[in-house]
Amino acid sequence: MRFYLASSFLFPRSFRLRVFAICFVATHVPLLGYVGWGAATGRLALPEFLTLLLATVVGMGIALFGIGALLAPIHVAQEALATLEEGGNVEPLPQGSDDVIGSLLGSVNRAADAADSRMRALDLAAKEDMLTGVRNRRGFLADVAEMLPAERRGTIALLDLDQFKAVNDRFGHDEGDRVLRDFAARLSSELRRGDLVARWGGEEFAALFRGATEEEAGRVLARVSERLIAKPLIVVDGQAMTFSAGVCRFATDESLEEAINCADEALYEAKETGRNRIVRANRGGQRALPLD
Numbered sequence: 001m002r003f004y005l006a007s008s009f010l011f012p013r014s015f016r017l018r019v020f021a022i023c024f025v026a027t028h029v030p031l032l033g034y035v036g037w038g039a040a041t042g043r044l045a046l047p048e049f050l051t052l053l054l055a056t057v058v059g060m061g062i063a064l065f066g067i068g069a070l071l072a073p074i075h076v077a078q079e080a081l082a083t084l085e086e087g088g089n090v091e092p093l094p095q096g097s098d099d100v101i102g103s104l105l106g107s108v109n110r111a112a113d114a115a116d117s118r119m120r121a122l123d124l125a126a127k128e129d130m131l132t133g134v135r136n137r138r139g140f141l142a143d144v145a146e147m148l149p150a151e152r153r154g155t156i157a158l159l160d161l162d163q164f165k166a167v168n169d170r171f172g173h174d175e176g177d178r179v180l181r182d183f184a185a186r187l188s189s190e191l192r193r194g195d196l197v198a199r200w201g202g203e204e205f206a207a208l209f210r211g212a213t214e215e216e217a218g219r220v221l222a223r224v225s226e227r228l229i230a231k232p233l234i235v236v237d238g239q240a241m242t243f244s245a246g247v248c249r250f251a252t253d254e255s256l257e258e259a260i261n262c263a264d265e266a267l268y269e270a271k272e273t274g275r276n277r278i279v280r281a282n283r284g285g286q287r288a289l290p291l292d
Contacts, residue, residue: 019071020064027060073101077108084112129199131177132184140198140206144256147210155209155217156256158263159187159245162275164203166236175234179241182233190224206260214247214280221245221278244270248281 031052038049073093080090090112093105127139135143144156161183168176180203187205188197196208209217225242232240246266250259262281270279 019067023063023067024060027056027063031056070101073105077104080108080112089116129184132181132199134184134188134205135196135198137198137200137206140196140200140208141256143196144208147208153211153213153249153251155212155214155247155249156259156263157207157209157217157221157245157247158200158260158267159205159207159221159243160267160271161203162242162244162271163236164241167234167241170236171234179233183228183241183243186228186233187224190220190227192220206263214249217247218278218280221247225276225278242276244275245278246270246281247278 034049034052037043038045076093080093083090090108092112093109095102095105127135127142129136129139161179164176164179167179180199184197184199184205187207191197191207191209194210196206196210198206200206207217207221209220212220228242229240234241244267246263246269248259248262248266250256266279266281269282270277273279
């Protein structure tokens with residue numbers, strides 16, 4: 001370490017050139033020794049000098065080429081670490097032998113794996129609702145945006161638990177959290193594989209029914225509603241907890257935002273007309289029609 005620091009004045013921005021400079025000096029020691037001996041004794045012969053000079057140049061070239069090749073993994077590791085520092089992804093580096101370079105490459109690979117795991121965990125945490133384990137709003141929108149180019153049609157539903165405030169007021173927030181978790185699990189279990197469920201915020205949830213019509217999505221939600229009444233998550237004032245929902249279809253020529261706004265309007269219609277209802281979005285100026 002001391003020699004490394006002491007020699008830093010030689011090409012301080014290039015470790016490769018510093019090694020080359022030291023190698024250049026070292027390979028010329030025999031030639032300088034011969035010149036000094038010849039000058040001191042007067043026996044310097046030109047043919048021997050030229051032969052030794054040529055051998056020194058060839059040896060220096062071989063040494064510089066070999067050292068450059070041996071230093072290449074260090075520069076590869078440096079570039080990989082710089083990429084990791086910037087938050088990029090790094091392809092696995094080749095496995096080295098059981099020497100210091102191999103240990104360095106292995107350390108970079110382990111650092112890349114650890115960074116990738118952390119990034120995946122952070123991405124999952126950013127898209128997942130920590131209470132219920134389903135997607136949050138951000139994760140839902142990201143997942144749907146990825147699916148939309150391949151989807152020709154489908155239905156978005158927004159759901160809101162009825163009288164949920166009374167649960168928190170009478171039973172406490174811990175019980176309210178339990179109801180939210182159980183409802184998310186119940187809703188997820190009723191949907192088909194490939195459909196999406198998300199906690200939209202508070203006691204409101206969102207669902208994507210891939211390739212389904214509003215009627216098909218409404219029938220699934222009606223089944224969920226019936227089972228919530230048959231096997232309540234919680235009973236308030238002698239009545240099982242229910243939900244209201246608005247459903248709206250989407251197609252390739254419509255934006256996701258338009259479908260969500262339509263579903264939100266239908267949800268508002270359901271809440272305003274008595275709750276515990278599933279309402280289809282208002283289309284073409286016609287009044288929204290209940291599906292229950």
